[in-house]
Amino acid sequence: MRYAVRGRAIFDGLDVDIAPGRITAIMGPSGVGKTTLLRLVTGQLIADSGSVLVAGENIGELRGEALYALRRRMGMLFQNGALLTDLSVFENVAFPLREHTNLPERLIRQLVLTKLEAVGLRGAAGLMPAELSGGMNRRVALARAIVMDPEILIYDEPFVGLDPISLGVIRRLIRRLNDTLGLTSILVSHDVHEVTTLADSVYLLSGGTVAARGSPSELQTNPSEIVRQFIGGLADGPVPFHFPAPDYFDELLSRSGPR
Amino acid sequence: MTVLGELRKSLVDTLEELGAISRFLIQLILYAPRALLRFDLIARQVFDSGALSLVITMLSGLFMGMVLGLQGYQLLRRFGSEDALGTAAAIGLVRELGPVITALLFAGRAGTALASELGLMRATDQISAMEMMAVDPVRRVVVPRFLGGVIAMPLLSVIFCVIGLYGAQLVGVQLMGVDSGSFWSQMQAAVQLRDIREGLTKSCIFGIACSLIAVHQGYNATPTAEGVGRATTRTVVRSAVVVLFLDYLLTSAFL
Numbered sequence: 001m002r003y004a005v006r007g008r009a010i011f012d013g014l015d016v017d018i019a020p021g022r023i024t025a026i027m028g029p030s031g032v033g034k035t036t037l038l039r040l041v042t043g044q045l046i047a048d049s050g051s052v053l054v055a056g057e058n059i060g061e062l063r064g065e066a067l068y069a070l071r072r073r074m075g076m077l078f079q080n081g082a083l084l085t086d087l088s089v090f091e092n093v094a095f096p097l098r099e100h101t102n103l104p105e106r107l108i109r110q111l112v113l114t115k116l117e118a119v120g121l122r123g124a125a126g127l128m129p130a131e132l133s134g135g136m137n138r139r140v141a142l143a144r145a146i147v148m149d150p151e152i153l154i155y156d157e158p159f160v161g162l163d164p165i166s167l168g169v170i171r172r173l174i175r176r177l178n179d180t181l182g183l184t185s186i187l188v189s190h191d192v193h194e195v196t197t198l199a200d201s202v203y204l205l206s207g208g209t210v211a212a213r214g215s216p217s218e219l220q221t222n223p224s225e226i227v228r229q230f231i232g233g234l235a236d237g238p239v240p241f242h243f244p245a246p247d248y249f250d251e252l253l254s255r256s257g258p259r
Numbered sequence: 260m261t262v263l264g265e266l267r268k269s270l271v272d273t274l275e276e277l278g279a280i281s282r283f284l285i286q287l288i289l290y291a292p293r294a295l296l297r298f299d300l301i302a303r304q305v306f307d308s309g310a311l312s313l314v315i316t317m318l319s320g321l322f323m324g325m326v327l328g329l330q331g332y333q334l335l336r337r338f339g340s341e342d343a344l345g346t347a348a349a350i351g352l353v354r355e356l357g358p359v360i361t362a363l364l365f366a367g368r369a370g371t372a373l374a375s376e377l378g379l380m381r382a383t384d385q386i387s388a389m390e391m392m393a394v395d396p397v398r399r400v401v402v403p404r405f406l407g408g409v410i411a412m413p414l415l416s417v418i419f420c421v422i423g424l425y426g427a428q429l430v431g432v433q434l435m436g437v438d439s440g441s442f443w444s445q446m447q448a449a450v451q452l453r454d455i456r457e458g459l460t461k462s463c464i465f466g467i468a469c470s471l472i473a474v475h476q477g478y479n480a481t482p483t484a485e486g487v488g489r490a491t492t493r494t495v496v497r498s499a500v501v502v503l504f505l506d507y508l509l510t511s512a513f514l
Contacts, residue, residue, distance in 0.1 A: 074391070
C-alpha cells in the first residue's frame with residue numbers, strides 16, 4: 001500500500017497483516033505515520049494505491065452507509081478519549097446505542113452500566129468528562145468503544161500521559177477485553193515496555209515500510225539497527241538525533257537564516 | 260507575485276469559498292427534514308443560542324429604543340410632530356434596526372460560541388470519534404445547531420423590537436413628555452403587516468446567514484488553537500459584512 005501527503009510518501013510498499021483474535025501492536029518512532037495508518041484502516045483516509053482490507057472489504061472503496069456499516073463492527077479508542085464534552089459519562093457510553101438502535105431505555109441503562117462496570121467506572125456514570133482524570137477519561141472511552149460489541153478494537157496511543165496505576169488498569173483491560181470478547185485488537189504505541197508485555201505480535205514501522213515484524217521476544221533479539229535503536233532507546237542511529245540542517249559553524253557565523 | 264496575480268488568486272479563493280459554503284448549505288437543507296424528527300436536539304440548540312444572546316439582545320434593544328426616542332424626539336420637534344415618535348421608532352425598529360442589530364449581536368455572541376464549540380470538537384477528535392461510531396457529525400451536530408440558530412434569530416429579533424419600543428416610550432413619553440395616547444395610537448395606525456413581514460423575513464434570512472457562517476467556519480476549522488481562534492474571528496467579521504450586504508438587498512427588494 002502507498003499513501004502520500006503533498007507528494008511526500010508516508011507509506012510506500014507497506015504490507016501489514018493483522019491476525020484475528022490477537023493483539024497486534026504497530027510501533028515506530030514519532031512521525032512515522034502510526035496514527036495515519038489507523039486512519040487508513042478506519043477509512044478516514046484513502047490509500048493512493050494498494051488496498052486496505054478490513055473484514056474482507058476494501059475500506060477505501062466504501063462510501064456512505066456501506067462505510068458506516070463496516071465501522072459499526074469496529075471500535076476505536078482515541079489518544080485523548082474524545083468523549084463528547086456536553087454529555088455525561090452515562091450518555092457518552094449510551095451515545096452509539098441511542099444513535100443506532102431503538103432499544104428501550106431500561107435496556108440501554110443496563111447495557112451502559114454493564115460496560116461501565118467492566119471498566120470499573122459504574123460509580124462515575126453521572127459525572128461530566130471535565131470531572132474525569134486522564135485515565136478515567138480513557139476508560140469511559142473504552143466502555144463507549146465496546147458498547148456496540150465490535151469485532152475489531154483499535155487503540156491509538158492508549159498509554160500516553162497515564163500514571164502507573166491507570167496505565168496498569170488500561171493494559172489489563174485491553175488484554176481482558178480482547179480475550180473475553182474474542183476481539184481483534186490493533187494497538188498503536190511507542191511504549192516499548194507496555195507493548196512487549198501486552199501484544200501478541202508487533203510491527204515496527206520505519207521509513208514508510210515495515211522494518212521488523214514478529215512476536216515481542218523476536219523483536220527483542222532482532223539484529224536490525226533500527227530495531228536496536230528503537231528498543232534500546234538510543235539517541236542516535238538510523239533515526240538521527242539531528243534534524244537535517246546546514247553546517248553548524250557556518251550557520252553560527254552566518255548573518256542570514258532562521259532566527 | 261504581481262498585483263494582478265494576487266487579485267486573481269484572491270478572487271479564485273473567494274469563489275472557492277462561496278462554492279464550498281453553498282454546497283454546505285445544500286447539504287444542511289437536505290438533512291433538515293430528517294433532523295426535524297429529532298426536535299429535542301434542535302430545541303436544545305434554540306435554548307442554547309437564544310439564551311446565550313437573550314440578555315445582550317434585551318439590553319441592546321432597550322438602549323437602542325432609548326436612543327431612538329431621544330434622537331427621534333429632537334428631530335420631530337423641529338417640525339412640531341413629536342406625536343409621530345411612536346411611528347418613527349416602531350418603523351425603524353421593526354423594519355431595520357431590530358433584525359440587523361439582533362443579527363450582529365447573535366453573530367458576536369451565539370455565532371462565535373457555535374464556531375468555537377465545533378472547532379474544539381474537531382480539535383479534540385470528537386468529530387472523528389462520531390465518524391468512527393458510524394454517526395454522521397453533520398446530521399448529528401451541525402444540522403441541529405444550524406436550525407437552532409435559524410429558529411432563535413426571529414424570536415430574538417421580536418424581543419429586541421418589543422424592548423426597543425418600551426425604551427423609546429420610556430424616553431419619549433416618560434422623560435420628554437410626548438403624549439402617551441398619541442405615541443401608541445399613531446404607532447398602531449402606521450405600522451402595517453407588511454412592515455412586520457419585512458422585519459421577520461429579514462431576521463429569518465439573517466438567521467440562516469449567521470448560523471451558516473458560524474457552523475461552516477467551526478466545522479471546517481483547522482484543528483489547532485490558532486485555527487479555532489481564526490474561525491471564531493472570521494465568523495464575526497463575515498457575518499457582519501454579509502448581514503449588512505443582505506440588508507441592503509432585502510430593503511431594496513421590499514421597497
